[in-house]
Amino acid sequence: MPNLHIITGLLILLNIIVSFKGFNDFIFFNKYKFQVGAIQRGQIARVITSGFLHIDIRHLIFDCFVLYYISDVVIINFGNLGFFLTYFLSSIVGGVITLNYKKKDFQYSSVGSGTSICGILFSNILINFNQTFELILFKIDIPLYFLGIIFMIYTLYGAYKDRLNSTSGDRHAFIGNFGGIITGLILAIIFKPKLIYELPILLLLLFIFIIFVFLFFQKKKD
Secondary structure, rough: OHHHHHHHHHHHHHHHHHHHHHHHOOOHHHOOOOEHHHHHHHOOOHHHHHHHHOOOOHHHHHHHHHHHHHHHHHHHHHHHHHHHHHHHHHHHHHHHHHHHOOOOOOOEEEEEOHHHHHHHHHHHHOOOOOOEEOOOOOOEEHHHHHHHHHHHHHHHHHHHHHHHHHOOOEEEEEHHHHHHEEEEEEEHHHOOOHHHHHOOHHHHHHHHHHHHHHHHHHHHHH
């Protein structure tokens, strides 16, 4: 278990270092955040670097807390390489989706590790669907999939507001979070093919829901 915490801790530490550098250095923040125009001009690294920047301290704490809590199950089942693949590939897929959705909005920018966290979270949910977590303030156990539902609702609401406020400054990568969710689900199936037989209805409903979301936002965009 200590080794698992070390692996997760390294990612959290990187998030903290990069984010605090961005909090105190406006030029640094602008250079490495996700920005459509800059990425279209060839600054592709922003797709990854933006995932380690955060809007403010609350944004950073929330992402780091969730990442610490949900990582162990994925590391145990996917291995170190699989865990890092899920983390970074979620960020890349989310970035590609955001870039496609916002390709005409050259000033659009976003930051945060939420896309990677969504990949880890939904892999975790599928691997151990019956897992619970303790709601500390109330000392009650809550199913982990409840956290997934909260993330879904939060992401939908954020993506909808994001669409209404197209160029209003730096924001969370809400629409890209669905890229993380898709990546997490697919990698969970690749690493644990038996999930297809164990949770067929859940997987079907999740993919139908995600397709519906993309069609809805694509229609609104056009």
